[in-house]
Amino acid sequence: MSLVDPQDVLRLIWFDQNLSLNFQQSMSRLPVMSNKRVLMSSSSSENSQDHAPAQKKIRKDPEPVKPQAAATIIGGKRPPVAATRAPISKPVRSLGAATVAVGPSGGVLKRSIASAAAKGVNNKQPVASTVTKAGGGTRRHAWDLKGKVSDLEDKIRSYQTRVKSVNQENEALKGSVAESQTKAAQVEKRLEKQQNQIREYEEELQSLSGVRDELEKVSSERNTLQKELSNLEGKYKVMETLRDSQETELQTLKMKLSVQESTLARVQATLRDTEEEVRCLKETVAQQNDDLHAGEMERRRLHNTIQELKGNIRVFCRVRPTVDGGLSKHIQLPATDNKMITLAKTEESHTGKTTDTQKNYNFSFDRVFGAKASQQEVFEEISLLVQSALDGYNVCCFAYGQTGSGKTYTMEGEEFNENRGVIPRAVQQIFKAGEKLGSQGWEFSFTASFVEIYNESLRDLLYTGKASKRPEHEIRKSANNEVTITNLTYEKVSNEDQVLGLIALANQNRSTAQTAQNDRSSRSHSVFQLDIEGINAGRDVKCKSTLCLVDLAGSERLVKSQSQGERFKEMTAINGSLSNLGIVITALANKENYIPYRNSKLTYLLQGCLGGNSKTLMFVNIAPETDSFGETLNSLRFASKVNDCVIGTASANRK
Numbered sequence: 001m002s003l004v005d006p007q008d009v010l011r012l013i014w015f016d017q018n019l020s021l022n023f024q025q026s027m028s029r030l031p032v033m034s035n036k037r038v039l040m041s042s043s044s045s046e047n048s049q050d051h052a053p054a055q056k057k058i059r060k061d062p063e064p065v066k067p068q069a070a071a072t073i074i075g076g077k078r079p080p081v082a083a084t085r086a087p088i089s090k091p092v093r094s095l096g097a098a099t100v101a102v103g104p105s106g107g108v109l110k111r112s113i114a115s116a117a118a119k120g121v122n123n124k125q126p127v128a129s130t131v132t133k134a135g136g137g138t139r140r141h142a143w144d145l146k147g148k149v150s151d152l153e154d155k156i157r158s159y160q161t162r163v164k165s166v167n168q169e170n171e172a173l174k175g176s177v178a179e180s181q182t183k184a185a186q187v188e189k190r191l192e193k194q195q196n197q198i199r200e201y202e203e204e205l206q207s208l209s210g211v212r213d214e215l216e217k218v219s220s221e222r223n224t225l226q227k228e229l230s231n232l233e234g235k236y237k238v239m240e241t242l243r244d245s246q247e248t249e250l251q252t253l254k255m256k257l258s259v260q261e262s263t264l265a266r267v268q269a270t271l272r273d274t275e276e277e278v279r280c281l282k283e284t285v286a287q288q289n290d291d292l293h294a295g296e297m298e299r300r301r302l303h304n305t306i307q308e309l310k311g312n313i314r315v316f317c318r319v320r321p322t323v324d325g326g327l328s329k330h331i332q333l334p335a336t337d338n339k340m341i342t343l344a345k346t347e348e349s350h351t352g353k354t355t356d357t358q359k360n361y362n363f364s365f366d367r368v369f370g371a372k373a374s375q376q377e378v379f380e381e382i383s384l385l386v387q388s389a390l391d392g393y394n395v396c397c398f399a400y401g402q403t404g405s406g407k408t409y410t411m412e413g414e415e416f417n418e419n420r421g422v423i424p425r426a427v428q429q430i431f432k433a434g435e436k437l438g439s440q441g442w443e444f445s446f447t448a449s450f451v452e453i454y455n456e457s458l459r460d461l462l463y464t465g466k467a468s469k470r471p472e473h474e475i476r477k478s479a480n481n482e483v484t485i486t487n488l489t490y491e492k493v494s495n496e497d498q499v500l501g502l503i504a505l506a507n508q509n510r511s512t513a514q515t516a517q518n519d520r521s522s523r524s525h526s527v528f529q530l531d532i533e534g535i536n537a538g539r540d541v542k543c544k545s546t547l548c549l550v551d552l553a554g555s556e557r558l559v560k561s562q563s564q565g566e567r568f569k570e571m572t573a574i575n576g577s578l579s580n581l582g583i584v585i586t587a588l589a590n591k592e593n594y595i596p597y598r599n600s601k602l603t604y605l606l607q608g609c610l611g612g613n614s615k616t617l618m619f620v621n622i623a624p625e626t627d628s629f630g631e632t633l634n635s636l637r638f639a640s641k642v643n644d645c646v647i648g649t650a651s652a653n654r655k
């Protein structure tokens with residue numbers, strides 16, 4: 001038996017501790033990254049079934065496990081140490097009679113050696129070197145120091161082997177660490193290179209983002225352009241459709257044009273024929289115009305002949321209707337003869353012995369109109385006379401009769417209806433006939449005047465100035481026997497409406513005077529004159545005439561009115577002028593050398609229309625009432641006297 005030197009034991013313990021410390025220091029020098037990787041691998045290796053026994057040992061004494069596990073992983077493969085560790089981990093190792101459990105740190109070994117030393121290593125009792133354990137294993141007796149030393153030597157050897165392997169492992173680890181560091185350096189270099197590259201890429205990216213913005217802008221512009229393009233394409237399609245339709249239309253028009261051209265050629269040929277025809281017709285028209293003019297002159301001649309045969313002074317009698325529309329008791333008109341009128345008067349017997357006697361006064365005129373005769377009927381009879389005025393003859397038409405007998409009604413009538421009188425109807429006929437003669441080359445000009453004779457003084461009925469500035473008027477006779485009135489309004493008129501407007505103005509003037517002097521219009525004569533001048537330049541023919549339409553004052557006898565003062569003066573003037581009218585007409589009828597025109601303003605003014613070169617028509621208006629019998633008889637007697645007159649042959653004022 002060999003004794004173990006305690007110094008050796010202590011050295012062994014020191015060695016064990018140093019070995020452990022060196023191992024820990026080696027492990028602590030491993031790079032952090034490697035540790036991390038070790039931990040990760042360790043945790044993964046914990047799940048591995050292959051390492052289960054090693055794990056159990058590590059849990060009992062966890063501190064030394066880490067470096068072992070780290071050493072295992074750093075190499076990247078299961079280390080050879082693991083193979084050597086397995087025996088170390090074995091719980092029992094026989095060393096003489098003593099049995100020592102050896103832990104990785106060697107703590108148990110130290111305690112065993114110390115214990116053996118305390119008990120005396122010199123215990124030389126021959127005893128069995130090992131003790132069998134209850135479980136079947138062996139352990140050294142306390143006194144088996146040799147065995148224990150042997151065990152320790154085994155252990156040292158094992159440790160040495162282990163140290164060697166650890167050193168190898170350490171070297172391997174150092175190599176791998178260096179390799180790792182080299183690799184890490186390489187990786188860092190690569191990393192740096194890649195970072196540089198990344199920076200370059202980033203710069204490039206920066207510049208590319210600018211390019212991208214540009215591209216985006218270009219792209220949006222392209223989109224806009226594409227939209228515009230698609231719009232334009234749409235428009236183009238529409239235009240194409242339009243062009244197609246217009247081309248079709250053009251074709252149609254061309255066809256029409258060619259048709260029309262041929263039609264035109266035909267029409268032109270027809271036109272030439274027609275022009276020839278028109279030329280022939282114009283010649284015919286000229287010939288017919290000559291014939292027409294000759295016919296017109298012939299008509300005038302014949303018309304005048306008829307008028308002469310009728311008498312240059314004619315008298316028409318007109319009976320006014322009664323106010324109540326009943327029949328007149330003393331006026332009788334034979335149904336078969338429209339030229340006769342009878343005034344019947346029943347005279348009472350003065351003696352009373354004889355029966356009442358009826359006395360009839362018969363009168364014959366050119367025409368007698370009853371109460372029912374219309375204005376149109378009356379005018380038809382004088383329209384031929386009005387036509388004579390256009391043919392160049394002076395025409396005078398006047399209404400004679402007592403107040404209220406219907407003179408104004410006959411001459412003027414009512415406005416704008418079928419009851420219009422002679423003046424508006426004559427004016428209408430004159431303008432219509434003048435227009436008609438225009439087609440035969442005649443041109444007419446008309447001048448109108450309207451004058452009132454009151455108390456032997458003249459008053460302009462067309463005056464529109466201030467009443468206070470009303471001028472005085474005188475009748476003048478020119479060298480060529482034309483009668484004019486000084487300061488009188490002579491209005492040029494060219495149509496019927498203008499004349500009607502003047503008549504309305506005259507009536508307004510008369511009614512103003514009427515208000516100032518009661519019943520004045522009845523006691524004044526109103527004279528409307530239309531001077532007519534015609535010229536046919538083509539035939540070199542002219543004509544000039546006057547149409548004179550007169551509404552005389554009431555013809556009441558002075559006795560009846562029993563007037564005094566101003567009224568007497570008025571009646572004297574009226575009667576004077578009316579009786580002078582009778583005297584003039586009689587003188588004209590008797591072809592006396594001297595005709596007393598100047599005796600009254602009325603005859604002086606009308607001398608041109610009453611003389612030998614005129615056609616005169618007198619209306620004798622009579623009232624149907626019994627109390628007007630005397631005045632009616634008087635009027636009929638006066639008219640009868642005029643009717644008996646034959647005024648010389650009228651000749652037209654032609655040059």
Ligand SMILES: Nc1ncnc2c1ncn2[C@@H]1O[C@H](COP(=O)(O)OP(=O)(O)OP(=O)(O)O)[C@@H](O)[C@H]1O
Pocket residue numbers: 319320321371401402403404405406407408409410521522523552553554621
């Ligand atoms: N033929 C007729 N038919 C219907 N009414 C008539 C007719 N004649 C006259 N009258 C009416 O009798 C009245 C008197 O007529 P008008 O004024 O014409 O008489 P006059 O003779 O002119 O009177 P004066 O001398 O006062 O002017 C008027 O109201 C008129 O309308």
